[in-house]
Amino acid sequence: MLNTDNNRHLINILQLDLLNWFKTAKRNLPFRQTKDPYSIWISEIMAQQTQIDTLIPYYNRFIDRFPDVISLAAASEDDVIKAWEGLGYYSRARNLHQAAKMIVADSNGIFPNRFDQLIKLPGIGPYTGGAIASIAFNEKVSAVDGNVLRVISRYCNSFDDIGAAKTKKSMTQWIESILPAAAGDFNEALMELGALVCTPQSPKCLLCPIRCGCQSFSSGTTDQIPVKKKKQKQxxxxxxxxxxxxxxxxxxxxxxxxxxxxxxxxxxxxxxxxxxxxxxxxxxxxxxxxxxxxxxxxxxxxxxxxxxxxxxxxxxxxxxxxxxxxxxxxxxxxxxxxxxxxxxxxxxxxxxxxxxxxxxxxxxxxxxxxxx
DNA sequence: TAACCGTGGAC
DNA sequence: TGTCCAAGGTT
Missing domain, CATH: 3.90.79.10 (Nucleoside Triphosphate Pyrophosphohydrolase)
Known part of the structure; x- marks a missing residue:
């Protein structure tokens, strides 16, 4: 990771230029039309290991059918699973339903508004908790997903294995040390850059808003980063x-x-x-x-x-x-x-x-x- | 730590 | 056809 004290100008690029880029380049996604934590929660669960374009029709149907945490909690598990049919990783839907029932039973349907409360709910881990807390409530916490690990690894020219727990931990701490006040926007901007520009294969470096600060671009190592263990085949x-x-x-x-x-x-x-x-x-x-x-x-x-x-x-x-x-x-x-x-x-x-x-x-x- | 847990898109 | 892998969490 870059030393944040000795590289102030690189941190400024990452914060300011990235946020400016995000203002105009961000996709117009249905769950970006709202700050409703319930809707953002649904979108974040659906987004786990799933490309955004795939989940959009599911998201629209799901919100239409279960518009709030009350209606989701009142639904049968069969109906919730049916709404998830085709998305895969079906435990996501079962956890969603369980968490909705917990929110209704424990806090009268009032959505938890802090990271440390959110990650107590089934199906909400460090990434999803950080995403909901920062996007819906602007809490100053990071949301480190695969995009963020790739973007930051490249920006810092880090060859650490992004699958290792200690890499995720140090990366999370580093990001939180540079997190601007607009934490939610910054988290989303990092992910959006990873999805649209800093892609796993053939990154579009010539279009990248933070290229001039990127240490793997200047080193010519973008195609070697991130370092990741091959997963064993089926x-x-x-x-x-x-x-x-x-x-x-x-x-x-x-x-x-x-x-x-x-x-x-x-x-x-x-x-x-x-x-x-x-x-x-x-x-x-x-x-x-x-x-x-x-x-x-x-x-x-x-x-x-x-x-x-x-x-x-x-x-x-x-x-x-x-x-x-x-x-x-x-x-x-x-x-x-x-x-x-x-x-x-x-x-x-x-x-x-x-x-x-x-x-x-x-x-x-x-x-x-x-x-x- | 690593296995388990779906599906579809991109190349 | 093969390969990678996507806004991860749980055990």
Whole structure:
């Protein structure tokens, strides 16, 4: 990090020129039209590990559906998750809902207005707490995200690993030592510069408002900074998906309350070694005593942050089951479903699948199975 | 500390 | 197609 006493002019550039640039260059984003802490909170949670352009339609829909912390707290978790469908990292939505209920229960719906209160809420860590506190309440705290780590590393020509906790800590302290009164604007300006100009690849240095103070630009090291450990690549898992159809209804299972895609709806799915459809048929035996042999439908591949599913999709028909009658069109047919699975399965016709919060891994199978 | 936790965009 | 990675938090 630069010594702030010996480099006063470099600090001035970072503060003044960056803020001036931000006034005219900042994007016109929906959550920049307000200082409402609730709206800023929603936008910051959605922005975690998500590009801004991706979240904008989600943000507008979410605020329309849950305009304040009261309405969010009063909603069902299913409705909140459904509003999050497609955004990923679904624990963000569950934490959001939990935090809303806490705010209503503990402080009558009054939004916490200080950093140290905000980070006590589930889903709000150092970055998000700093962002809300500085942007909505202009508290003098930093909001250090990936953009800020990259911008400051380059500006100071720092080769410290930005993934290391001690780097984040020293960077946070350094920024707070130079934080101007307009803390929220400054935090946003650093992020905006990182998103628009000081990009990870091919930074647009010739357009950069603080280029003349940038120590990696003058050293020719912008392409080596930031230093970051490579993350290990995903492991591949062979999976079998079972499509069970009854009277036009498709069989869905709610996933467990923890782990990957927790609480979301899914088609029955099982890891397999053989890949002949019998592993998923065995799992389906927990629900249905009699099933047809698996019928190959198709294949699909889905990439998560740390896992790749190579899915083979099989169709099954029920044979001689209770509930295959017109007057009980989508009934749960298995009599011996274990108690912990009660209410966690259902049949849905293809036309009504949109009622369920379905992860992309499964919703992209719908075209595959439409003719089954 | 490092694994876990989704999805889509950019190149 | 492969690779990186994005306004991170939790455990």
């Amino acid at each position: 492991i591949t898992k062979k999976m079998e998906v079972g499509i069970v159809k009854q009277n036009g209804g498709l069989f869905f299972i709610r996933r467990p309350e923890s782990g990957l895609l927790s609480g979301m709806w899914s088609f029955p799915i099982a890891e397999t070694a053989a890949g002949n459809g019998n592993d998923i048929k065995k799992k389906l035996g927990d629900y249905f005593p009699a099933l047809s042999d698996p019928v190959f439908i198709g294949e699909s591949r889905h990439v998560f942050s740390h896992i790749i599913w190579e899915m083979t999709v099989y169709g099954f028909n029920l044979a001689g089951m209770v509930g295959e009658t017109a007057d009980i069109p989508y009934a749960q047919t298995a009599a011996d479903v274990s108690e912990d699975q009660t209410g966690r399965t259902q049949f849905k016709p293809l036309s009504a699948v949109d009622d369920l919060a379905l992860p992309i891994a499964f919703s992209k199978l719908l075209t595959l199975i439409k003719d089954f």
